Amino acid sequence: MNEIKHTLLKACVGILKYTKLHRLLCPFFVGNGVILVLHRVLPEKSYPRIIANSRIEITPGFLEQLIEFFLKRGYEVVSLDTVYERFTGAPGRPFVCFTFDDGYADAVEIIYPVFKKFQLPYAVYVITDFPDRKSILWWYMLEDLVLEQDPVRFSYGGQDSAVPTTTSADKEAAYDTIRALLLSVPSEQVGDVIDAVFSPYGMNPRDYEDQQMSWDQIIELANDPLVTIGAHTVHHYNLKQLTDDQVRWEIETSKKRLEEKIGRPVLHFSYPFGSPDEAGEREFSLAAECGFHTMTTVREGTLSRVDRDHMDRLPRVEITGRHQDLTLVDLRRCGLVALMRKGMARA
Ligand SMILES: [Zn+2]
Missing domain, CATH: 3.20.20.370 (Glycoside hydrolase/deacetylase)
Structure with a gap:
């Protein structure tokens, strides 16, 4: 529509x-x-x-x-x-x-x-x-990441990124950008993107398991x-x-x-x-x-x-x-x- x-x-x-x-x-x-x-x-x-x-x-x-x-x-x-x-x-x-x-x-x-x-x-x-x-609740991990870090830095596919998260509009945009990256890669590469984005901040998918x-x-x-x-x-x-x-x-x-x-x-x-x-x-x-x-x-x-x-x-x-x-x-x-x-x- x-x-x-x-x-x-x-x-x-x-x-x-x-x-x-x-x-x-x-x-x-x-x-x-x-x-x-x-x-x-x-x-x-x-x-x-x-x-x-x-x-x-x-x-x-x-x-x-x-x-x-x-x-x-x-x-x-x-x-x-x-x-x-x-x-x-x-x-x-x-x-x-x-x-x-x-x-x-x-x-x-x-x-x-x-x-x-x-x-x-x-x-x-x-x-x-x-x-x-077997499922990773990356959408909740990503929310915590953009709310807590400024900027969000990660390296994936040979490219370094620093996504700003200063204002609430920035945080929404950062969430959408990284979400789009996660949804754009073939399913067998999703784990690599998750590692690249969350591991530098010591975030572990297992900490989110209890939500399921x-x-x-x-x-x-x-x-x-x-x-x-x-x-x-x-x-x-x-x-x-x-x-x-x-x-x-x-x-x-x-x-x-x-x-x-x-x-x-x-x-x-x-x-x-x-x-x-x-x-x-x-x-x-x-x-x-x-x-x-x-x-x-x-x-x-x-x-x-x-x-x-x-x-x-x-x-x-x-x-x-x-x-x-x-x-x-x-x-x-x-x-x-x-x-x-x-x-x-x-x-
Ligand atoms: Zn559903």
């Missing part, structure tokens, strides 16, 4: 929020239910953050407000199994399903006690390299009927950049690895990143071949009966740190933001 359309969308959202007109429109577009996608729930930090990381976090207080928001509006909080049943059987009351992508440790340490208190279900889609301790769930934690969650464990591939690569065989391997291996650890079938999957840039027709049909009941994207949208023919590409509504705003959640659960986005895309 270009800049003009984005500004127009923001203006439309602003008008709806201000006039409360969405309350009149809501019944026409609300659909049968909504799947929410969240990532992390953490207490607010007292220091400035890098936006790319803070935007995937909400606070425990906002999570409770969100749950109460849906309960007050008569929604039933359901599991992914129930979402599937609602499409294959009787539609029932409007529903909301909370899903958390990736498998960060707060899924058990912070999110679990909240849902346990309410006695409500939720789902966690796990990248299996997290509990296998362990297998013991995943098994603990899976043993509670309130929690559904879903697959989210092994490496969290952009599937569109892989061959058919690689995509199949990513999906099937993560499904089997989780099943072997938790001792039950894994019937739900979410596409890494999940926007149309990372998941399209080929990825949908390859995932569908793996025997899941539901497969979710981050395409914005609520659910209606027509989605029963598209269980391989269910839309979700993303709740991010930038959207700790219940009026905006109200617009989104009514399907109005999705509607406006579709309109803008056609314009």
Whole structure:
């Protein structure tokens, strides 16, 4: 979406929020239910953050407000199994399903006690390299590096760099520059870039491992009927950049690895990143071949009966740190933001 359309969308959202007109429109577009996608729930930090990381976090207080928001509006909080049943059987009351992508440790340490208190279900889609301790959380290492060092100096590929990090704008730019470098190299060279950037400062990826769930934690969650464990591939690569065989391997291996650890079938999957840039027709049909009941994207949208023919590409509504705003959640659960986005895309 270009800049003009984005500004127009923001203006439309602003008008709806201000006039409360969405309350009149809501019944026409609300659909049968909504799947929410969240990532992390953490207490607010007292220091400035890098936006790319803070935007995937909400606070425990906002999570409770969100749950109460849906309960007050008569929604039933359901599991992914129930979402599937609602499409294959009787539609029932409007529903909301909370899903958390990736498998960060707060899924058990912070999110679990909240849902346990309410006695409500939720789902966690796990990248299996997290509990296998093969993934490096370089995005959090990089945040700490640019917040603490000025400038950030490193040598890579025969070139010495000194990236300034004096102001907060510099820090954001430094984060983006080094992130772009990490994303631009082939996967087998990512380890070399990580070494080059972080080793001079004595930073060790192992110090960040505790932010990912362990297998013991995943098994603990899976043993509670309130929690559904879903697959989210092994490496969290952009599937569109892989061959058919690689995509199949990513999906099937993560499904089997989780099943072997938790001792039950894994019937739900979410596409890494999940926007149309990372998941399209080929990825949908390859995932569908793996025997899941539901497969979710981050395409914005609520659910209606027509989605029963598209269980391989269910839309979700993303709740991010930038959207700790219940009026905006109200617009989104009514399907109005999705509607406006579709309109803008056609314009
Ligand atoms: Zn993810």
